[in-house]
Amino acid sequence: MEEIIKKILVVEDEPSLLEAINIKLTKSGFEVITARSVMQAKNQVENIKDINVIWLDHYLLGKEDGLDFITWCKAEGTSYKKIPIFVVSNTASPDKIQIYLRLGAEKYYVKAEKRLDNIISDIKTYLNDTNHN
Amino acid sequence: MKIRSKINVHFLAGFVFVYCLTGLIVGIYTTNLIKQNIYSHFLLNSRIRAEHIRTYIQEQEKISIILAAASVYRDFLKEPENSSQYPVIKGKIDKRLIRTLEADSQLYELFILDANGKIVASSNRSQEGGDKSQDDYFIKAKDSKVFLKDIYFSSTTNKLGYTISSPVNDEDGTLLGVSVLRYLPDIFFSIAKSENVLNKTEESFLINKDKFFITPSLFLGKDVILKQKVETENTKNCFDPKEIEYVKKNGYFGLNDFFSTQLIETKDYRNVNVIATHAYIPETGWCLITKADKVDLLSFRSVLIMTFIFVFIIAGLIFLLISLMISKMIIKPISVLITGAKKIKEGNFDFKIDIKTKDEAGELADAFNQMAVSIKQNRIELQQYSKGLEDMVTEKTKELQNKINDLNETREAVLNVAEDAEEEKQKNIREKDKIDAILHSIGDGVFVVDSNLKVILVNEVAAKMTGYTMEEILGTRYTDKLKFIFEDTGKINDQFINKAIETKVTQDMSNHTVLIDKTGNKIQVADSTAPLLDKDGEVIGCVVVFRDVTHERAIDKAKTEFVSLASHQLRTPLSTIGWYSEMLLSGDAGKLKEEQKKYLEEIYKGNQRMVDLVNALLNVSRLELGTFLVEPELIDIIKLMKNVIDEQKPQIKAKKMKLTESHDDKLPMFNADPKLLHIVFQNLLSNSVKYTPDKGKVDINMHIMKRGESVNNRKLKEDSMVITISDTGYGIPKMQQDKIFTKLFRADNVGEKDTEGTGLGLYIVKAIIDQSGGAIWFESEENKGTIFYVVLPLSGMKKREGTKTLT
Numbered sequence: 001m002e003e004i005i006k007k008i009l010v011v012e013d014e015p016s017l018l019e020a021i022n023i024k025l026t027k028s029g030f031e032v033i034t035a036r037s038v039m040q041a042k043n044q045v046e047n048i049k050d051i052n053v054i055w056l057d058h059y060l061l062g063k064e065d066g067l068d069f070i071t072w073c074k075a076e077g078t079s080y081k082k083i084p085i086f087v088v089s090n091t092a093s094p095d096k097i098q099i100y101l102r103l104g105a106e107k108y109y110v111k112a113e114k115r116l117d118n119i120i121s122d123i124k125t126y127l128n129d130t131n132h133n
Numbered sequence: 134m135k136i137r138s139k140i141n142v143h144f145l146a147g148f149v150f151v152y153c154l155t156g157l158i159v160g161i162y163t164t165n166l167i168k169q170n171i172y173s174h175f176l177l178n179s180r181i182r183a184e185h186i187r188t189y190i191q192e193q194e195k196i197s198i199i200l201a202a203a204s205v206y207r208d209f210l211k212e213p214e215n216s217s218q219y220p221v222i223k224g225k226i227d228k229r230l231i232r233t234l235e236a237d238s239q240l241y242e243l244f245i246l247d248a249n250g251k252i253v254a255s256s257n258r259s260q261e262g263g264d265k266s267q268d269d270y271f272i273k274a275k276d277s278k279v280f281l282k283d284i285y286f287s288s289t290t291n292k293l294g295y296t297i298s299s300p301v302n303d304e305d306g307t308l309l310g311v312s313v314l315r316y317l318p319d320i321f322f323s324i325a326k327s328e329n330v331l332n333k334t335e336e337s338f339l340i341n342k343d344k345f346f347i348t349p350s351l352f353l354g355k356d357v358i359l360k361q362k363v364e365t366e367n368t369k370n371c372f373d374p375k376e377i378e379y380v381k382k383n384g385y386f387g388l389n390d391f392f393s394t395q396l397i398e399t400k401d402y403r404n405v406n407v408i409a410t411h412a413y414i415p416e417t418g419w420c421l422i423t424k425a426d427k428v429d430l431l432s433f434r435s436v437l438i439m440t441f442i443f444v445f446i447i448a449g450l451i452f453l454l455i456s457l458m459i460s461k462m463i464i465k466p467i468s469v470l471i472t473g474a475k476k477i478k479e480g481n482f483d484f485k486i487d488i489k490t491k492d493e494a495g496e497l498a499d500a501f502n503q504m505a506v507s508i509k510q511n512r513i514e515l516q517q518y519s520k521g522l523e524d525m526v527t528e529k530t531k532e533l534q535n536k537i538n539d540l541n542e543t544r545e546a547v548l549n550v551a552e553d554a555e556e557e558k559q560k561n562i563r564e565k566d567k568i569d570a571i572l573h574s575i576g577d578g579v580f581v582v583d584s585n586l587k588v589i590l591v592n593e594v595a596a597k598m599t600g601y602t603m604e605e606i607l608g609t610r611y612t613d614k615l616k617f618i619f620e621d622t623g624k625i626n627d628q629f630i631n632k633a634i635e636t637k638v639t640q641d642m643s644n645h646t647v648l649i650d651k652t653g654n655k656i657q658v659a660d661s662t663a664p665l666l667d668k669d670g671e672v673i674g675c676v677v678v679f680r681d682v683t684h685e686r687a688i689d690k691a692k693t694e695f696v697s698l699a700s701h702q703l704r705t706p707l708s709t710i711g712w713y714s715e716m717l718l719s720g721d722a723g724k725l726k727e728e729q730k731k732y733l734e735e736i737y738k739g740n741q742r743m744v745d746l747v748n749a750l751l752n753v754s755r756l757e758l759g760t761f762l763v764e765p766e767l768i769d770i771i772k773l774m775k776n777v778i779d780e781q782k783p784q785i786k787a788k789k790m791k792l793t794e795s796h797d798d799k800l801p802m803f804n805a806d807p808k809l810l811h812i813v814f815q816n817l818l819s820n821s822v823k824y825t826p827d828k829g830k831v832d833i834n835m836h837i838m839k840r841g842e843s844v845n846n847r848k849l850k851e852d853s854m855v856i857t858i859s860d861t862g863y864g865i866p867k868m869q870q871d872k873i874f875t876k877l878f879r880a881d882n883v884g885e886k887d888t889e890g891t892g893l894g895l896y897i898v899k900a901i902i903d904q905s906g907g908a909i910w911f912e913s914e915e916n917k918g919t920i921f922y923v924v925l926p927l928s929g930m931k932k933r934e935g936t937k938t939l940t
Contacts, residue, residue: 014705014709016713017705017712020712023716024712024716024721027721090700090701090705091701094762110704111705111708111711112707112711112747113744115711
């Protein structure tokens with residue numbers, strides 16, 4: 001079955017990691033849009049209307065971090081409120097994980113402990129499920 | 134004002150009032166009475182004198198008539214001058230005249246006139262032959278029984294006098310001659326000058342019809358007689374025809390009528406104010422004036438006033454004396470009582486007041502003595518009570534001291550600061566007995582509140598932290614000056630004190646409590662609170678110890694941030710290595726040679742170990758910092774163990790090992806942090822799997838044991854969950870068994886066989902179990918196997934607030 005190409009916004013400050021994620025996602029059939037700061041991410045979300053999913057790191061360029069972005073994204077009355085967000089970060093403190101999940105993140109992954117394959121397949125599964133539903 | 138003075142003043146004031154009132158009433162009454170008396174007397178004097186004068190004149194007139202009627206007079210006047218008998222008769226008459234003259238001293242001359250008015254016989258022979266036919270006393274006497282000629286000045290005799298003359302008639306009534314008696318007026322002078330006078334200005338004098346003086350004036354002497362006229366209101370009244378009529382008819386007015394014109398206030402001939410009365414003398418047509426100076430007459434009033442004042446002074450003095458005596462009588466027991474009260478105030482409760490009287494003072498003294506006894510008793514009770522309190526405070530202070538020592542010990546461990554000096558200081562402090570010294574020397578803030586939450590004790594450190602002085606804090610409600618609030622909500626944190634009072638159990642202040650000082654600055658504090666109990670176990674207050682932990686918190690925060698940042702910073706390159714290796718291995722960059730793939734897998738594995746090592750190091754750091762969370766929840770330990778086993782299944786399978794697991798039929802749900810227990814079991818089980826050769830056996834056993842039962846010769850202190858994990862592995866060399874739980878330790882025998890161990894797993898396990906109040910130990914024999922015993926109290930893990938979970 002031919003899959004519809006999904007747009008994914010990857011928000012990650014580390015260029016090498018961003019590159020790896022980009023390559024892997026593209027190979028997995030995603031159209032990848034990137035951002036390294038919250039400001040860029042916000043612009044992307046506002047300019048590109050049909051983003052299907054967001055990949056979010058915690059520490060980002062600039063003063064604002066992932067929490068600021070997810071708070072902005074999930075605010076009431078926005079069109080992008082429904083975009084699912086997957087948090088992929090090395091900042092593994094449980095309180096932060098809890099906060100992200102409470103703010104509406106779908107899942108939280110600790111980068112160093114997870115293979116890229118696994119994360120991408122999780123995202124794909126999630127998107128397919130919601131599509132079929 | 135003292136009571137004594139008050140009594141005296143009141144007494145005197147009362148006296149003065151009563152005296153003056155009485156004095157006024159009595160004075161007015163007396164004045165009126167005396168006045169009336171004086172007036173009566175005055176009037177009476179006037180009347181008596183008037184009557185006297187009248188009587189006297191009537192007497193004289195009678196004498197005159199009697200003399201004129203004597204036959205000797207008739208015979209003499211009938212006898213012609215030239216008869217022989219004449220000298221004989223004349224001689225008789227002369228003798229008679231002389232005798233009569235001698236009989237009355239007032240009579241200074243008497244003579245007989247013949248029908249022609251010629252003196253035919255006289256007591257003064259030289260006058261004989263003189264013609265008196267033109268004189269009043271001859272002319273007027275001829276036609277009446279008697280004639281009184283008013284006082285006049287006789288030029289012949291050169292004397293004042295008056296005459297009374299009567300006709301000498303024959304039997305048939307023919308006038309033979311006139312008998313004339315000439316009197317001196319002295320008798321009137323003396324009557325008017327009666328001795329019975331009220332005062333020295335009182336005088337009586339007579340005036341004739343023409344209002345001339347005929348008796349001397351008291352003030353002007355005799356010269357006024359017949360020379361000065363008296364024209365006063367009084368004389369006018371006296372000669373009022375109506376009054377003359379009345380007097381002639383009825384005599385004088387009654388004494389009670391003196392308010393009429395009889396007694397008047399007027400001016401006399403000297404123009405001086407006088408009280409005057411008058412009496413008309415009908416016989417002569419004279420008027421008797423009696424008068425006295427008004428000032429003089431009423432002088433009794435000043436006497437009255439003087440008397441009043443004199444009596445006032447005397448009576449006042451007597452009164453004052455009595456009042457002094459009475460007040461002294463009343464004051465005396467009071468002074469004794471005051472002395473007594475002072476003695477008691479000084480603490481001499483055995484002092485007895487010695488007043489034995491049966492009156493109120495005596496009763497008061499009795500009551501006072503009883504009060505002293507009861508105060509003494511109360512004081513003794515109070516002393517005992519306060520001693521109890523003091524003991525309790527001492528005890529509590531010791532407790533606090535111990536607590537502080539505990540805190541300090543913890544700090545020592547964390548900060549690894551040389552605390553020798555501090556300990557020395559603590560020792561010195563402990564040596565001091567007095568509470569004050571302890572309190573004020575403690576490096577932490579200490580304050581004590583009573584059951585009403587009022588601060589009853591505070592040390593300098595506490596005061597300094599708040600910015601207030603100790604005096605300002607003492608006695609206020611502690612929330613006024615010692616404001617503890619929650620850092621996050623800003624609400625007052627009074628739970629720890631309230632709870633300590635409520636539960637009677639020592640409380641710790643929750644984390645993130647700050648103290649707001651006087652200037653509004655926030656100071657992070659940590660504290661503990663102990664209830665103060667009396668001997669009956671009732672809460673009488675609360676002791677709070679707190680200290681500034683701003684610095685500690687800052688260090689903690691820095692460390693926590695370091696760990697957090699380090700974890701992130703270390704993991705990021707590890708992620709890069711991991712993910713790129715992964716991509717290469719999955720052929721994303723083209724197909725790899727077999728050898729290349731092998732090398733990359735080594736890189737990937739090494740990277741994963743590095744990730745594990747970072748995690749382990751982070752856990753160690755959190756354990757040591759005490760920043761890890763313990764979040765107990767009710768867990769099913771069997772389920773948890775099954776998860777751990779499932780994770781290890783691949784390795785077990787790979788090594789063709791046999792794993793058995795047994796447990797009690799029913800294990801209760803159990804309060805523990807699942808993450809921590811997972812770490813414990815995961816480490817123990819993975820160790821067993823790792824360090825057991827292929828085809829070896831691993832056995833897991835879980836069951837409940839009661840308090841007092843023994844596990845591997847160790848007695849349980851409480852009901853516990855006992856978990857054993859045994860294997861048939863390499864074992865731990867005897868020589869190294871005591872080091873097995875130390876950090877970064879790896880046994881020699883396994884080091885040779887496997888390099889993957891971090892040397893941190895058992896260290897973490899031990900730390901977690903110690904924190905949970907449990908115990909872990911093992912038995913091991915090299916190349917035979919190892920058995921680990923884990924004992925967890927069924928009471929469960931204690932909740933612990935921290936910042937990090939272990940991973």
